[in-house]
Amino acid sequence: MRINPRIINRLVRMGLNVQAFFTVGILIIIVAIIFFKGFPHMSFAFIFSFPEDMGREGGIFPSIVGTIQLALLSILFATPLGLGTAIFLTEYTRESLFTKLIRFGVESLAGIPSILYGLFGFIFFVIKLKMGWSLLAGVLTMTIMILPTIIRTSEEAIRAVPRQLRIVSYSLSASKWETIKKVVLPAAMPGILTGIMLSIGRAVGETAAIIFTMGSSLRLPLSVMDSGRTMAVHFYILAREGISMEKAYGTAVVLVLSILLINILAYYIMNKAIARYS
Amino acid sequence: MDTKISTDRLKVFFGKSQVLKEITIAVHRNTITGFMGPSGSGKSTLISVINRMIDFENNVRIEGEAAIDGTSILDGSINPIELRRRVGTVFAVPIPLPRSIFENIAYGPKLKGTTDRTSLHHIVEDSLKKAFLWDEVKDRLSTSALKLSGGQQQRLCLARTLALKPEIILLDEPCSGLDPVSTAKIEDALSELKSEYTIILVSNNTKQIARISDFSAFFYLGELIEYNTTEKVFTTPAETKTEDYIQGKFG
Numbered sequence: 001m002r003i004n005p006r007i008i009n010r011l012v013r014m015g016l017n018v019q020a021f022f023t024v025g026i027l028i029i030i031v032a033i034i035f036f037k038g039f040p041h042m043s044f045a046f047i048f049s050f051p052e053d054m055g056r057e058g059g060i061f062p063s064i065v066g067t068i069q070l071a072l073l074s075i076l077f078a079t080p081l082g083l084g085t086a087i088f089l090t091e092y093t094r095e096s097l098f099t100k101l102i103r104f105g106v107e108s109l110a111g112i113p114s115i116l117y118g119l120f121g122f123i124f125f126v127i128k129l130k131m132g133w134s135l136l137a138g139v140l141t142m143t144i145m146i147l148p149t150i151i152r153t154s155e156e157a158i159r160a161v162p163r164q165l166r167i168v169s170y171s172l173s174a175s176k177w178e179t180i181k182k183v184v185l186p187a188a189m190p191g192i193l194t195g196i197m198l199s200i201g202r203a204v205g206e207t208a209a210i211i212f213t214m215g216s217s218l219r220l221p222l223s224v225m226d227s228g229r230t231m232a233v234h235f236y237i238l239a240r241e242g243i244s245m246e247k248a249y250g251t252a253v254v255l256v257l258s259i260l261l262i263n264i265l266a267y268y269i270m271n272k273a274i275a276r277y278s
Numbered sequence: 279m280d281t282k283i284s285t286d287r288l289k290v291f292f293g294k295s296q297v298l299k300e301i302t303i304a305v306h307r308n309t310i311t312g313f314m315g316p317s318g319s320g321k322s323t324l325i326s327v328i329n330r331m332i333d334f335e336n337n338v339r340i341e342g343e344a345a346i347d348g349t350s351i352l353d354g355s356i357n358p359i360e361l362r363r364r365v366g367t368v369f370a371v372p373i374p375l376p377r378s379i380f381e382n383i384a385y386g387p388k389l390k391g392t393t394d395r396t397s398l399h400h401i402v403e404d405s406l407k408k409a410f411l412w413d414e415v416k417d418r419l420s421t422s423a424l425k426l427s428g429g430q431q432q433r434l435c436l437a438r439t440l441a442l443k444p445e446i447i448l449l450d451e452p453c454s455g456l457d458p459v460s461t462a463k464i465e466d467a468l469s470e471l472k473s474e475y476t477i478i479l480v481s482n483n484t485k486q487i488a489r490i491s492d493f494s495a496f497f498y499l500g501e502l503i504e505y506n507t508t509e510k511v512f513t514t515p516a517e518t519k520t521e522d523y524i525q526g527k528f529g
Contacts, residue, residue, distance in 0.1 A: 162373075164369075164371070164373045165373060165375065165376075167331065167334065167369075168369070168373045168375065168435075169375070169385075170331065170334065170362070171329065171331060171362060171366075171367040171369070171439075172362070172385050172386040172389065172438065172439070172442065173359050173360075173362040173363045173386055173389055173390070173442060174359075174385075174389050175359055178389060182385075183375060186376070187376060
């Protein structure tokens with residue numbers, strides 16, 4: 001017996017709707033709980049004052065600054081390195097054992113649990129290079145951690161740029177580098193920005209690797225050699241050690257809001273970039 | 279007649295297959311020369327030797343000689359980037375760069391080092407006028423080139439090539455995807471342009487070749503079967519293959 005395709009169509013559509021609602025629903029519930037529990041503890045003073053008594057009292061200003069420092073510096077290091085690698089892999093090599101090896105390495109790096117990055121950063125940067133628990137050690141560890149994401153997303157974005165665009169550019173007397181700079185990278189920009197956004201999210205949300213390398217000092221990091229803590233670490237310590245659940249949720253609200261803000265900002269930049277080049 | 283482009287026993291191999299077999303041809307200055315032939319005849323490959331776009335293909339071997347104004351263009355000392363400023367190309371499918379109309383035209387001149395706004399404006403206006411597109415776009419130069427119609431996009435591509443101030447223009451089936459009105463506009467532009475440029479028009483459309491070219495070459499399976507004035511080729515072809523092709527018996 002043949003079922004009416006219109007009925008199947010309706011069933012599939014209903015099923016997909018339920019799935020979509022389910023996914024969005026979970027997200028909304030999580031955010032709602034955090035806001036419900038944390039919002040009452042959020043205030044201007046909470047954001048701009050220093051923590052007291054291990055975070056039981058006061059605000060979270062140093063960890064907000066620490067989060068921004070860590071995320072920005074990691075992106076600043078990882079983006080040129082990752083983008084360069086992606087350009088090299090896509091534009092300057094043919095598929096060979098060598099590129100397969102690099103790609104395999106990148107994929108393996110992406111799959112390593114963050115605690116192992118933390119351990120490596122601790123042994124290498126903190127101990128061996130005598131950086132101590134510091135912003136610098138944290139940034140370098142984070143840079144290595146987000147590199148695979150940046151390389152992979154940039155590579156895919158660059159690969160997706162149609163070959164004909166390059167051919168046209170060459171035919172108009174552009175060199176290879178001019179073509180990459182003026183045609184390929186602008187066209188790949190939205191994809192590259194997506195990778196950067198994902199990486200910022202990862203840096204902002206990371207705890208294990210940060211505790212091992214940047215430490216968890218409550219002071220405001222004033223130099224790259226100072227220890228500090230990010231909001232995620234602060235949240236983890238407040239909750240894990242039962243210092244203050246109220247302050248923990250307050251921190252979580254700020255964390256969620258800042259991730260939201262970063263996303264909005266990134267989309268804004270992305271749309272500007274797209275509008276300029278299309 | 280004055281020779282602009284010449285090849286001497288030019289052979290091109292892609293891997294093991296030979297796509298051009300001993301092509302010897304002399305293309306005359308300030309004329310439109312039509313290259314026709316069924317697909318796989320090697321006419322597009324010949325074009326890609328002249329603009330050295332063949333450099334971007336893998337596994338290519340070239341034998342014989344190709345020259346512009348008597349100077350070899352296959353020589354190692356030739357800079358292909360410089361060459362492509364002298365030899366402009368318009369492809370079958372119009373591909374505007376994802377930027378404004380103005381920036382599309384200014385792309386080549388900017389690469390050459392022209393950055394002065396007034397000279398760029400001058401080049402853009404001049405090129406668009408020569409491509410018969412100026413009147414349609416003069417009020418919206420800063421809008422995206424992707425918003426133009428197919429026929430306009432192809433004239434934009436022609437204008438973009440003209441902005442390089444080339445000596446030679448190669449057109450690889452430029453009207454294959456265009457409607458008759460757009461095709462007529464391109465043809466009008468080309469007929470005007472031949473006084474300043476040497477034009478090679480690759481086309482599957484024999485009627486188009488007959489309409490606007492001064493000389494016609496017929497290629498078949500990598501060989502140059504016949505090359506003469508368009509009048510001769512179309513009225514009294516020397517080869518039966520040519521005649522069959524023109525009459526649409528195969529192709």
